[in-house]
Amino acid sequence: MDKILVLDFGGQYNQLIARRVRSLNVYAEIKSFDHISVSKIKETGYKGIIFTGGPNSVYDERSPHYSKDILELNIPILGICYGDQLLAYMTNGKIVSAKNNSEYGRTELINQGGKLLEGVPDKSICWMSHTDYIKDVPEGFKITGTTKSCPCAAMENINKNFYGVQFHPEVTHTEYGMKILSNFIFDVCKCHPDWKMEDFAKSSIEKYKKELADKRVLLGLSGGLDSSVVALLLHKAIGKNLICVFVDHGLLRKDEGDYVEKIFKDKFDVNLIRVDAKNRFLTKLKGITEPEAKRKIIGKEFIEVFRTEAKKIGNIDVLSQGTIYPDVIESGKGSSAVIKSHHNVGGLPKDIGFKSIVEPLRDLFKDEVRAIGLELGLPEELVYRQPFPGPGLAVRIIGEITEEKIRIAQDSDAILREEFKKNGLDKLANQYFTVVTNTQSVGVMGDARTYGYTLALRAVTTDDFMTATWTRVPYEILEHISSRITNEVKGINRVTYDITSKPPATVEWE
Numbered sequence: 001m002d003k004i005l006v007l008d009f010g011g012q013y014n015q016l017i018a019r020r021v022r023s024l025n026v027y028a029e030i031k032s033f034d035h036i037s038v039s040k041i042k043e044t045g046y047k048g049i050i051f052t053g054g055p056n057s058v059y060d061e062r063s064p065h066y067s068k069d070i071l072e073l074n075i076p077i078l079g080i081c082y083g084d085q086l087l088a089y090m091t092n093g094k095i096v097s098a099k100n101n102s103e104y105g106r107t108e109l110i111n112q113g114g115k116l117l118e119g120v121p122d123k124s125i126c127w128m129s130h131t132d133y134i135k136d137v138p139e140g141f142k143i144t145g146t147t148k149s150c151p152c153a154a155m156e157n158i159n160k161n162f163y164g165v166q167f168h169p170e171v172t173h174t175e176y177g178m179k180i181l182s183n184f185i186f187d188v189c190k191c192h193p194d195w196k197m198e199d200f201a202k203s204s205i206e207k208y209k210k211e212l213a214d215k216r217v218l219l220g221l222s223g224g225l226d227s228s229v230v231a232l233l234l235h236k237a238i239g240k241n242l243i244c245v246f247v248d249h250g251l252l253r254k255d256e257g258d259y260v261e262k263i264f265k266d267k268f269d270v271n272l273i274r275v276d277a278k279n280r281f282l283t284k285l286k287g288i289t290e291p292e293a294k295r296k297i298i299g300k301e302f303i304e305v306f307r308t309e310a311k312k313i314g315n316i317d318v319l320s321q322g323t324i325y326p327d328v329i330e331s332g333k334g335s336s337a338v339i340k341s342h343h344n345v346g347g348l349p350k351d352i353g354f355k356s357i358v359e360p361l362r363d364l365f366k367d368e369v370r371a372i373g374l375e376l377g378l379p380e381e382l383v384y385r386q387p388f389p390g391p392g393l394a395v396r397i398i399g400e401i402t403e404e405k406i407r408i409a410q411d412s413d414a415i416l417r418e419e420f421k422k423n424g425l426d427k428l429a430n431q432y433f434t435v436v437t438n439t440q441s442v443g444v445m446g447d448a449r450t451y452g453y454t455l456a457l458r459a460v461t462t463d464d465f466m467t468a469t470w471t472r473v474p475y476e477i478l479e480h481i482s483s484r485i486t487n488e489v490k491g492i493n494r495v496t497y498d499i500t501s502k503p504p505a506t507v508e509w510e
């Protein structure tokens with residue numbers, strides 16, 4: 001199998017580069033520049049190397065550098081952004097700072113002709129993000145692309161097979177980015193497009209068979225896609241030595257706890273411990289109405305339950321987590337304001353005695369995880385299901401959480417999901433659920449007065465859940481759902497539809 005090395009110098013799009021290469025059916029792996037030696041690169045037999053973006057200036061002593069011996073390996077190199085400048089620096093080009101003239105965002109690229117930009121029109125849009133630029137190209141290189149303010153937006157030395165682009169071909173804003181990457185991968189590196197996502201599953205299973213042989217591994221299974229995929233992957237590798245703990249906090253969707261247990265225990269024979277912790281959670285949540293306080297209690301209690309179970313199990317060597325790449329980026333955001341304290345099965349206690357952590361999906365994006373899930377035989381229903389927050393229905397119950405409100409949330413949500421599926425709206429909305437508001441109002445049923453809760457329906461359409469618009473659900477379907485819920489769910493006498501986008505609202509109500 002042909003492999004590309006993405007040599008990581010700390011840029012923000014590095015995973016995206018690897019993902020784009022993988023989407024061309026060639027395997028790409030990311031290694032930090034300080035975690036792989038030249039001899040290891042040689043030994044692995046990569047067909048090509050991509051230097052990623054990174055911090056601002058190659059002249060800054062703190063910026064990452066790499067041994068020049070890499071240039072002697074006779075392996076094609078493509079430098080991107082900082083990687084481009086680093087390549088120029090290592091081959092004696094001149095880089096200068098354009099402090100007052102940095103380029104950022106959409107920029108017109110003029111193709112000057114060359115191997116890397118073959119097939120790219122004379123003028124196209126690329127995505128720039130830099131302050132420094134290459135003023136003098138190194139000997140043996142020629143300039144193959146320019147922009148208004150960047151004299152060397154692309155360069156190449158076809159004798160050595162060294163290529164560089166100042167812009168980011170991996171982002172979709174660069175119109176011909178995939179063409180450029182594919183020119184490098186296929187025309188320069190001569191890779192064969194014979195890698196498939198299924199190969200990732202196979203090679204991971206082989207890898208963990210060896211790495212985790214005779215080790216006891218603990219995994220927090222939530223029933224969501226990511227931890228489910230990890231469970232199956234590791235189960236195939238180490239069988240019963242994988243112990244999955246599924247904490248049922250009583251705030252799951254209707255019948256969900258049973259469903260998760262059935263799939264993993266009965267269908268796949270996974271070593272699963274289901275902890276029924278509903279009472280523990282409800283006791284802690286009694287009388288609490290403030291959203292953040294609820295979230296914090298649930299997060300903390302979750303860790304406590306997990307810790308107790310881990311102690312009971314004892315002798316754990318490795319903790320595994322279903323972290324995927326977007327989680328890694330999100331947790332790296334650092335200084336952004338806390339809108340909601342998210343809690344996931346990730347972030348588990350470090351004091352339960354394990355020696356290391358294994359995160360098999362850490363480099364992958366959601367759609368890649370889905371492909372592996374399908375390959376491993378996870379039911380489509382689970383693979384494609386809408387996201388469900390860690391604190392569960394708690395973020396959909398306003399005010400105090402009571403048994404009655406949980407029942408209302410579960411029963412109404414089940415009706416909404418059934419109707420969305422029946423009417424094909426599950427394809428239009430990316431997330432849909434009901435919210436038990438804390439508002440009660442007067443209604444009439446038969447000849448009697450009722451005083452029940454108002455239920456809100458919420459459905460959003462979004463790519464990334466960072467922004468979202470409310471889904472245009474036809475009136476007749478809303479009417480039907482409203483009528484079913486008021487008839488079938490005791491305690492609800494009024495239904496509303498939330499027509500707010502994100503921002504200013506968030507997807508969940510709490």
Ligand code: XMP
Pocket residue numbers: 340341342343344387388389390391395431465466502505506507508509510
């Ligand atoms: P918001 O409400 O922040 O939600 O617009 C965006 C997406 O994140 C999900 N969400 C969570 N997921 N733990 C999670 O795993 C959480 O604490 C959490 N809170 C919100 C939400 O369902 C939506 O998909």
